Amino acid sequence: MATLLRRLAGLRCSPRPWTGVILREAHGRTSALTPRAAWPPLAGDGRPLTAGRRALCRGQHTEAEPVQVDVKRLEGDDDGIVEVLLCRHKARNALGYVFVSQLRNLVSALSNDSVAKVVVFRSLVPGVFCAGADLKERAGMNPAESDLFVHGLRTLMTEIASLPMPTIAAMDGAALGGGLELAMACDLRTAAYTAQMGLIETTRGLLPGAGGSQRLPRAVGLALAKELIFTGKRLGGQAALEIGLVNRAVEQNQSGDAAHGEALSLAREILPQAPVAVRLAKEAMNRGMEVDITAAMAIERMCYTRVIHTRDRKEGMAAFLEKRPPRFTGE
Template sequence: MVLSMAVLVGHRALLQAFRVKATGHDSVCRLAAAFCSRQYAFPGKVSPSSRLNGPRAGTRHYSSDSKEDLRVRYLDGEDAGIVVVGINRPKAKNAISKNLVKMMFEAVEDIKKNNKVRSVILCSLVPGIFCAGADLKERAKMHQSEVGPFVSKARALITELGNLPVPTIAAIDGAALGGGLEMALACDIRIASNTAKMGLVETKLAIIPGAGGTQRLPRVISVSLAKELIFAARVVDGAEACRLGLANHSVEQNNSGDAAYLRALELAREINPQGPIAIRMAKLAINQGIEVDLSTGLAIEEACYAQVIPTKDRLEGLAAFKEKRRPQFKGE
């Protein structure tokens, strides 16, 4: 029993109703219950299990001419439920192109439909780079009329990434600039190496962040700090990003250049054993509750809590506690 993120698509109208129409706790509770009451069952779709990059990595190839701009690995064994989405455009510093946007949309849709996924790690397969932002060489070849629709599609992709129902972790082992940082900001958690470089640098090009940066950065750090970073197009390293609250953790980079990824994998392994429906409901309650007043947020939490009460996982958790054993949650 899994809540579809399709609920989120229509959440704006509901939240407007929260703000304008709700009068008293009972009214808010009724609205929140409606918000969380729809339940969806997804088929357990798993990617083809061609074995690349190690014994626990299933890699999907989306098209024969993509040159592997994106590699998606559904881990198995003890790491089953963890999906690693790796950007792989070494010649373009992982810049966001039309093809990359298309492939990432496909990857996000596959993940969204798969109720076996417990967490997602977004990382780079190119040493020293997370994502350098928009592919400006490709952009320069676009007609002016093409730029707006492309930016809109990239913005929609990042919104969909943010709307994934499971925890998402950005592993930033290199430069995350412009749209690259906007992708990371759409993730729930950011882990950066101390050598990583992060910044919304669009004002250097006489434009502004166009894929959510002006909205997500102030919500992650303070409004005044976000203004300073955006106005000055300032780039900070991983340690400074952690101090500002832009990154949850800063780790010392290793010789392989994947320290942030390894820390992200550790965190995903911490999340993996927990109740998957509970994790999804917790994410939903946090994401929706933070946008409204406390009373409405508490009602959203109450409605989300109601979704976990009838689950088999909740009964398994109680039984495991009583029997002093590790619970075996199935997402049911």
Template sequence: MAAAAALGGLGLGLLRARLRLAAAAAATSAALCRTGHRTPPLRGGVAAAAALPSAGRSYGSQAKEEEELRVRYLDDEHKGIVVLGLNRSHAKNALSKNLVKMISKAVDALKSDKKVRTVVFRSEVPGIFCAGADLKERAKMHSSEVSSFVSRARATINELANLPVPTIAAIDGTALGGGLELALACDIRVAASSAKMGLVETKLAIIPGAGGTQRLPRTIGVSLAKELIFSARIVDGEEAKSIGLISHVVEQNEAGDAAYRRALALAREFLPQGPVAMRVAKLAINQGMEVDLVTGLAIEEACYAQTIPTKDRIEGLLAFKEKRPPRYKGE
């Protein structure tokens, strides 16, 4: 009887594992279809490496200015990098209904643009990244409007997190509440040592509503995230680096854009890599972190399979053989 029960338990375990794998494969296939790639049979392997670009100092760009959000497509050696700049100086870049709408519109356009290789999120206002929600606007809202706004803000931040290309937050000033939640939605965060960061706008608003209670623990650990949220503590760039909240900390310069310049340098390191490989690598990491290792490996296998039939993979192998920089086209 005990043996039969054990066998039954083993069979149930295998069935559950198969169901997890099937669900993971289906989710990965759906996500890959959204990026415009078909899902061939699962295979394994490692993508070809690409050469690094030459150094350069040009920051020239063709700017498209919006009232509260600037969207810039950089050129020359920074071609492929898009900068989203918060530009609401009179309100310390606080997230109003209009600004959230504009961010959502910009992100929606970027996610289907195959020429975009990396997105840098920054502030155009010296000394501030984002002060969080616009509490003056919120005070005039009906309670039903507040719920709707927070849902819209959360959805917009999720859209930013789900962009298929790498995203970098350049934090050159204070990032509070929704401002830090915006930064947490980016893949990588760079901050000036003087920058101040915390998940609350005021000590009366201790419950982040746009994903902070979920993304912060996944970034710095559950216990420390609880401590920061419960205490409403604000940390500077140095402490943020020590607890893993940011990846890089830099001394602020006279122009007040040291984090932005470091973010640009980091983004340039991504440019020579295969666009398709970069997209599926991000997808594999994001989905894999939410499941067990076996399912995560199946997701990785499905994602790698997307690179096999692409022209980019063939170009990467050819460039490696000919000892030259690859000329990727994102296909």
């Protein structure tokens, strides 16, 4: 066991060093995410950031490249919940160059955010979460360009899955192809009964290329995942709940945001828990699922060792003994 622990020492199982970000709302409007450190030097498509594209990635509106992905930080009792807002209205949140670039930079900033305790991905486009690939852009790519772009998408989904805090996808509308792959990159999913979701790539002569062929079997089992991918079948929210693809499904409401409301309800259940413990629990589960049970137990031990020295653990024990709610600080 000692040898195994030494081999696993390189596996990151502790909270990252957080530099933090500033999330603002001005005059009731959602503002962009502004990290204290500089944004990454490259956009999601690998092209160098020009001055205009740097402004774009900071969430500033430009005529050439309007904001397609934004962010909102909730306040009051919901402080600690951050919402990623998908808002490419004209193209139903299709995964195009600009959309992917903005999402990549936003996710990069969130990965260094010590304030966010839960991140909710939601759409501001009525009736759709994310329609998947931007087929108009894809039609103009040669095979090499298409392969490179999809590789970038796959990397982006991995970065979303690797965010240290819990993430929730709220599907109030269609989540097809890459849109469902985006939702599956999140830890948890909520859906309206009317939402349609599916990996439909085989109906376009393709296969899921942004992680769907790997994440769907892990979510619903291999045989069922094969059926869904081979047939390109679409599921409603109730069916998705029955097979374990989503955590919660609800009737849609008149405002069309029932899944978002359910995602907030779920986030509020996570919010009071010890942030470091939650992040380390996510780390232990994610890494443990990819190795054999013996190695997984060693990963759990390493993560447990890290959390045992936190102030939050001591506060949790004290609160229990004093029969009061704990006051966690994330330390």
